[in-house]
Amino acid sequence: MEELEKFKTQIAMCNICAWCRIKCPVYSVTKWESEGPRGRMILLRGIVYGLLEPTQKVIEKVYECTSCAMCNFNCDAGISPLEVMLGARRAFSRAGVAPPPPNKRMDMRIARDKNPYASPQEARFQWLDVTLPEKSDGVLFVGCVNAFRHQETVKKAVSMLKAAGYDFTLLKDEVCCGMHPYWDGQTELAKQLAEQNALLFDKTEASTVITPCAGCYSTFTKAYPELVGNFGFKVKHISEVIRDLAKEGVIELREGEAVKVTYHDPCHLGRHCNFYDPPRELIKLIPGVELVEMEKNRSEANCCGGGGGLFTLNPELAVRIAERRVKEAEATGSKYLITVCPLCRTNLDLASKRLDSQLRVCDLVDLVASRLRVTGEA
Amino acid sequence: MLSREEIYRFLAGVVGEDDVSVEIADLYAYSMDASMRMSMPAAVARPESREEVAEILRWANENRVPIVPRGAGTSLSGQAVPVKGGVVLDMCKMDKIKEIDLEDRVAVVEPGVIYDELNRELGKLGYVFPPDPGSAIACTVGGMVANNASGIRALKYGATVDHVLGLEVVLPGGRIIRTGGRVWKSSSGLNLTKLFVGSEGALGVFTEVILKITPKPRYYGLTIPVFQKLEQALEATVEIMRRGILPSAMELLDDICIMIINNVLEEKLPNGEALLFIENDGYSEGTVEEESRMVKKICEEKGAQKVIYTTDAERIEELMRLRHTLANMLAKLRGENIPLNNIQDFAVPIGRIPEAVRELKATAQSQGRLMVIFGHIGDGNIHLGTAINPWKEEDRRAGAEFARRLAEIVVKKYGGTLSAEHGLGVTKASLVELEHGDTIKYMRAIKKVFDPHGIMNPGVMGLIEVPRDEFVYMPTRVVA
Numbered sequence: 001m002e003e004l005e006k007f008k009t010q011i012a013m014c015n016i017c018a019w020c021r022i023k024c025p026v027y028s029v030t031k032w033e034s035e036g037p038r039g040r041m042i043l044l045r046g047i048v049y050g051l052l053e054p055t056q057k058v059i060e061k062v063y064e065c066t067s068c069a070m071c072n073f074n075c076d077a078g079i080s081p082l083e084v085m086l087g088a089r090r091a092f093s094r095a096g097v098a099p100p101p102p103n104k105r106m107d108m109r110i111a112r113d114k115n116p117y118a119s120p121q122e123a124r125f126q127w128l129d130v131t132l133p134e135k136s137d138g139v140l141f142v143g144c145v146n147a148f149r150h151q152e153t154v155k156k157a158v159s160m161l162k163a164a165g166y167d168f169t170l171l172k173d174e175v176c177c178g179m180h181p182y183w184d185g186q187t188e189l190a191k192q193l194a195e196q197n198a199l200l201f202d203k204t205e206a207s208t209v210i211t212p213c214a215g216c217y218s219t220f221t222k223a224y225p226e227l228v229g230n231f232g233f234k235v236k237h238i239s240e241v242i243r244d245l246a247k248e249g250v251i252e253l254r255e256g257e258a259v260k261v262t263y264h265d266p267c268h269l270g271r272h273c274n275f276y277d278p279p280r281e282l283i284k285l286i287p288g289v290e291l292v293e294m295e296k297n298r299s300e301a302n303c304c305g306g307g308g309g310l311f312t313l314n315p316e317l318a319v320r321i322a323e324r325r326v327k328e329a330e331a332t333g334s335k336y337l338i339t340v341c342p343l344c345r346t347n348l349d350l351a352s353k354r355l356d357s358q359l360r361v362c363d364l365v366d367l368v369a370s371r372l373r374v375t376g377e378a
Numbered sequence: 379m380l381s382r383e384e385i386y387r388f389l390a391g392v393v394g395e396d397d398v399s400v401e402i403a404d405l406y407a408y409s410m411d412a413s414m415r416m417s418m419p420a421a422v423a424r425p426e427s428r429e430e431v432a433e434i435l436r437w438a439n440e441n442r443v444p445i446v447p448r449g450a451g452t453s454l455s456g457q458a459v460p461v462k463g464g465v466v467l468d469m470c471k472m473d474k475i476k477e478i479d480l481e482d483r484v485a486v487v488e489p490g491v492i493y494d495e496l497n498r499e500l501g502k503l504g505y506v507f508p509p510d511p512g513s514a515i516a517c518t519v520g521g522m523v524a525n526n527a528s529g530i531r532a533l534k535y536g537a538t539v540d541h542v543l544g545l546e547v548v549l550p551g552g553r554i555i556r557t558g559g560r561v562w563k564s565s566s567g568l569n570l571t572k573l574f575v576g577s578e579g580a581l582g583v584f585t586e587v588i589l590k591i592t593p594k595p596r597y598y599g600l601t602i603p604v605f606q607k608l609e610q611a612l613e614a615t616v617e618i619m620r621r622g623i624l625p626s627a628m629e630l631l632d633d634i635c636i637m638i639i640n641n642v643l644e645e646k647l648p649n650g651e652a653l654l655f656i657e658n659d660g661y662s663e664g665t666v667e668e669e670s671r672m673v674k675k676i677c678e679e680k681g682a683q684k685v686i687y688t689t690d691a692e693r694i695e696e697l698m699r700l701r702h703t704l705a706n707m708l709a710k711l712r713g714e715n716i717p718l719n720n721i722q723d724f725a726v727p728i729g730r731i732p733e734a735v736r737e738l739k740a741t742a743q744s745q746g747r748l749m750v751i752f753g754h755i756g757d758g759n760i761h762l763g764t765a766i767n768p769w770k771e772e773d774r775r776a777g778a779e780f781a782r783r784l785a786e787i788v789v790k791k792y793g794g795t796l797s798a799e800h801g802l803g804v805t806k807a808s809l810v811e812l813e814h815g816d817t818i819k820y821m822r823a824i825k826k827v828f829d830p831h832g833i834m835n836p837g838v839m840g841l842i843e844v845p846r847d848e849f850v851y852m853p854t855r856v857v858a
Contacts, residue, residue, distance in 0.1 A: 008714065012714040013712070015705075018513070018516040019706065022515055022516050032399070033404070033468070042409075046853070046856065049853065050855070051853050051856055052855075053856075058403045060403070061403050061407075
């Protein structure tokens, strides 16, 4: 486990104080010490000092994490439990004892099909009904979850940008951004996917990558510089682009039903990338829409439970975590729970249905599209 | 001796399969607390009711299975480390605030309620449970009661013991008893409630706690005097107390602590050998201002070079939060070493603070040992921080000798105590006779009354045996 040695000091510096555990989404739901960041640090301490064997059960605990980064925000010891967790996953993967079977199968599917859904690559853009240029200054990177699971939403996004005259194209051969293998510790696979996408971006001669997915956004901004070296593209979330178009008057948002909405910060945009304002600013630009914040918002926002590969490893636990977030959203009295991450959306939607909630989970693109009047000129 | 399988089957029959584990991954995670000492339990169970706890304790008593109640595992003295194996009872599922009664002015809670969460609820009603330990964000009320925990506001409001009116306790054998009640005063019989507070899980398991609650002060003022010499700060502390002022907190930070805190503060604190955080609170603005003015004057008389004063609630909260997190931030200094737990929680009579600290510091310096000094200096509680390499026998021996030397100074010379608020646990158990001498036999006799077979948290306070030193329970290899 040589790779884990790099984290020995961080692991030893953990005070075992439990502050990280308090807001951990997994621990908050299961309340098992081994399923929170402190427990994980204790297990890794055992492994790194050669006192504990990394059995499958122990390894599984290292994968019972949504990568929400809440632990990092609550650690005063100057360490990053999140970084240690990722380092441990990488070390286990390199040693051939991880990821756990469900995640491994998922990563193998991604390696084979370039998406997690065992769908042929040709199906990625079947929904696309417009023609886009080969080269452009901006590339809309759709992402797997949107391309295969939320096609109506991404179709609206494409129409919206096109109608607004925004200069963009798609990557015809787009492959998975690599987020799932990256957080599984399958760095080599993540690197292959990153290099493939980076090459495709280069061909478009674009300067900017736009994505409607929080996961892809954080992968491009945080992981790609490490995976492909100099990733020189500006990365924008689509909410920023639409907000700017709306502010410039290119997109006009019309009055509609007076409605309260609440906004869920995806962890990979919020805590990971410090990206909190553009979606809120866009929501506030919609006439008649009132944004009501949940008690826990921005850097304090609770996780949906879907990230870090947990949705693959233990979907039941992931949805239980999402139920907690849906209840928080319900408490705001909102009709819609808005998010800008397709995985959060999927998970929150499952939870909402399971709770028989009246709350409707939707992507910000859908909300905007329902109030859209495009002028096409600034 | 029962097999692991037998233990599992019994516990699963009581709490259900979802709330018991004998998996190595779980056991290892429950083998430690914040003391960084380690010992593997045979099982972990998470009871949800007093009846479940009673059934487990009846069985444990019959079968001589050690029981270790655990709150949040934030103990710095190893009270949650199952040094003799057995069953860890994680009380996390007994986390209800059962009642907040403003007429009786009490809160009735289960032991697993987190301190900060209770205060959030009390705060909405204008009340507080005030001891305020450093681990407030995570620790449980049950754990606080078991260790008689306190923190920065104990100076004015007392420790946990001063707020516990009554307890429901499950004893070994499964009998459920109640001590005290909702009355604020009682001179009826021996005070068993106070006996149980601070008993470190060695007598029974708490299943309900009745707390006296306190109206939350409306006004706060924070005075921060900066001193060129540590001794000036200590003398100011004694003088403030001598003049009859009772701040809600009086915290000492030495130069190393100032440096650490300044690393994360935007608006830096001035440098000096020491500074004090002196918080005055009250129900009228005038009282707080007047007391703060007196505090400032005394500090200046004692040579404070600069005195900062703020009534800005956000700034006070920010600084007090940093004071809370200070102990955690010290990890940056110790790296892969571990803290020497035995010296972390001394207290001396208030009037003797300056000479005691001077001697403790000189002792550390004479050995070339880096030692941080901070703490709730107003009530004589001195936190000392130094670290040792736990994997080096030589370092451990030197650490143990150093701890014993300081303990002797504190206890023998200054009439102090080994532990003001962390408890003795397993890490200070080796020094118990130094402080309590022969009277330990009365403590042991009391233990036997409640727990004749010694199943309750064996190892803490030296009630059954006195370990060689604080390093007896260091992490060891686990065979799956």
